[in-house]
Amino acid sequence: MFAGSSRLVLGAARRARSSSILFQNKRAASSSSATDTLPTLDSDEHVMLRSTVKRFVEEEINPNMDSWEAAGIFPAHEVFKKAANLGILGLNKPEEYGGSGLDFTYNLVAAEEMGGSHGGSVPMAMGVQTDMATPALARFGSQEVKENFLAPSIAGDFVACLGVSEVGAGSDVANIKTTARKDGDDYIIDGGKMWTTNGTQADWMCLLANTSDGGGNPYKNKSLICVPMDADGVEIARQIDKMGMRASDTAQVFLDGVRVPQKYIIGKEGDGFKYQMLQFQEERLYCAAVSLKSLELCIEKTAEYCASRNVFGKPVLDNQVVQYRLAELQTEVEALRAMTYRACLLHVQGKEDVTLLASMCKLKVGRLSRELTDACLQYWGGMGFTNEVIISRIHRDLRLNSIGGGADEVMLSVISRMLGFASK
Numbered sequence: 555m556f557a558g559s560s561r562l563v564l565g566a567a568r569r570a571r572s573s574s575i576l577f578q579n580k581r582a583a584s585s586s587s588a589t590d591t592l593p594t595l596d597s598d599e600h601v602m603l604r605s606t607v608k609r610f611v612e613e614e615i616n617p618n619m620d621s622w623e624a625a626g627i628f629p630a631h632e633v634f635k636k637a638a639n640l641g642i643l644g645l646n647k648p649e650e651y652g653g654s655g656l657d658f659t660y661n662l663v664a665a666e667e668m669g670g671s672h673g674g675s676v677p678m679a680m681g682v683q684t685d686m687a688t689p690a691l692a693r694f695g696s697q698e699v700k701e702n703f704l705a706p707s708i709a710g711d712f713v714a715c716l717g718v719s720e721v722g723a724g725s726d727v728a729n730i731k732t733t734a735r736k737d738g739d740d741y742i743i744d745g746g747k748m749w750t751t752n753g754t755q756a757d758w759m760c761l762l763a764n765t766s767d768g769g770g771n772p773y774k775n776k777s778l779i780c781v782p783m784d785a786d787g788v789e790i791a792r793q794i795d796k797m798g799m800r801a802s803d804t805a806q807v808f809l810d811g812v813r814v815p816q817k818y819i820i821g822k823e824g825d826g827f828k829y830q831m832l833q834f835q836e837e838r839l840y841c842a843a844v845s846l847k848s849l850e851l852c853i854e855k856t857a858e859y860c861a862s863r864n865v866f867g868k869p870v871l872d873n874q875v876v877q878y879r880l881a882e883l884q885t886e887v888e889a890l891r892a893m894t895y896r897a898c899l900l901h902v903q904g905k906e907d908v909t910l911l912a913s914m915c916k917l918k919v920g921r922l923s924r925e926l927t928d929a930c931l932q933y934w935g936g937m938g939f940t941n942e943v944i945i946s947r948i949h950r951d952l953r954l955n956s957i958g959g960g961a962d963e964v965m966l967s968v969i970s971r972m973l974g975f976a977s978k
């Protein structure tokens with residue numbers, strides 16, 4: 555009943571959105587103000603989507619988080635199918651492949667609500683499916699690859715993973731060594747991928763590989779290719795044992811003479827680096843949005859704990875220094891939220907390259923995750939150092955924000971270049 559009614563809600567949202575766009579266009583025609591055409595993040599249909607995702611988190615994720623953390627994995631196919639039944643795996647994907655045909659603002663509010671999960675693993679894994687492994691496929695893929703890989707991913711029948719990072723190339727994406735050489739109508743892929751989220755459960759990988767030498771230009775010799783994970787030569791070398799995101803499986807994957815049809819390429823051969831950089835914009839915005847509620851959960855739980863814990867004859871929260879610190883951190887979260895919303899709205903408008911702002915959001919969420927979770931954990935005393943309370947899990951999980959999807963220093967180098975402080 556919940557799933558069916560929520561599906562209807564999204565259908566209604568789509569129809570309502572069409573009419574609101576018509577309305578906006580009419581207003582734009584009668585007004586010279588550019589702001590009239592601005593998309594929004596708080597329409598009625600955004601609000602409905604928020605409550606659908608919030609309920610999904612409360613009913614399907616949070617009751618299971620402890621056992622998934624203990625198991626070191628969550629059942630991605632089962633959880634993604636439930637998410638797909640609510641229509642939340644294809645919000646901004648084309649309707650002809652089962653998506654809702656909405657814009658990225660819907661992905662952003664869904665990400666924000668996913669952040670209410672009691673741990674970062676499932677939101678991260680779902681983000682890989684919706685905003686990291688599939689944006690380029692939806693935008694540049696042929697009808698055939700979209701039918702074979704996008705449609706089942708939106709339907710929750712396939713789990714997707716993203717194969718960019720390698721043992722020797724994480725920050726320096728241009729330096730990847732995996733190759734895909736032509737053989738008849740196929741590519742033969744050799745190499746390996748590292749840190750592959752969803753890797754042990756995925757049905758297909760959005761793989762970045764070198765398809766030529768590009769005349770020595772590492773930005774023009776790469777392609778994105780859809781690789782079925784059950785193809786001969788794909789081997790899950792190991793599941794990596796991590797300090798955080800423990801309910802998410804992260805794999806090292808070997809690719810040894812893997813044969814895939816050349817028609818499984820996404821878009822044009824040689825444009826893979828460019829597509830991946832575009833794909834990174836939405837990944838960075840996702841990372842910022844999905845962390846907002848986790849950061850707030852940290853503050854909320856810390857305030858609750860500090861109110862209940864008496865030290866020197868009074869609750870820890872009665873110390874003004876604690877109140878001010880939490881107040882300041884909540885202010886920082888609001889600043890991050892405002893910045894993330896602004897970047898998202900500009901991205902959806904398509905008027906501006908949001909690389910600079912998206913990189914700033916990613917940097918800010920990395921920095922704030924470290925500062926905020928550390929400051930909060932401190933007020934829990936010894937309890938904060940145990941695995942019995944949520945604060946330590948959030949601290950461990952959000953530590954990834956400064957590393958995954960581009961380390962803080964990589965964001966700083968992009969920002970420095972774009973601001974003209976460093977040479978291109």
Ligand SMILES: Cc1cc2nc3c(=O)[nH]c(=O)nc-3n(C[C@H](O)[C@H](O)[C@H](O)COP(=O)(O)OP(=O)(O)OC[C@H]3O[C@@H](n4cnc5c(N)ncnc54)[C@H](O)[C@@H]3O)c2cc1C
Nearest residue numbers: 716717718719723724725749750751957958959960961963
């Ligand atoms: C849990 C997890 C999940 C992940 N999921 C995926 C996934 O699904 N798919 C995928 O492709 N990748 C994934 N990654 C990989 C992630 O994107 C990389 O770890 C990240 O890009 C950093 O690369 P690296 O680990 O190789 O670090 P390195 O590139 O070795 O960098 C190490 C450190 O060097 C510093 N550094 C780097 N560049 C500079 C610079 N220019 N100036 C100064 N200092 C610098 C930074 O502090 C950086 O942390 C995941 C990683 C983790 C941990």
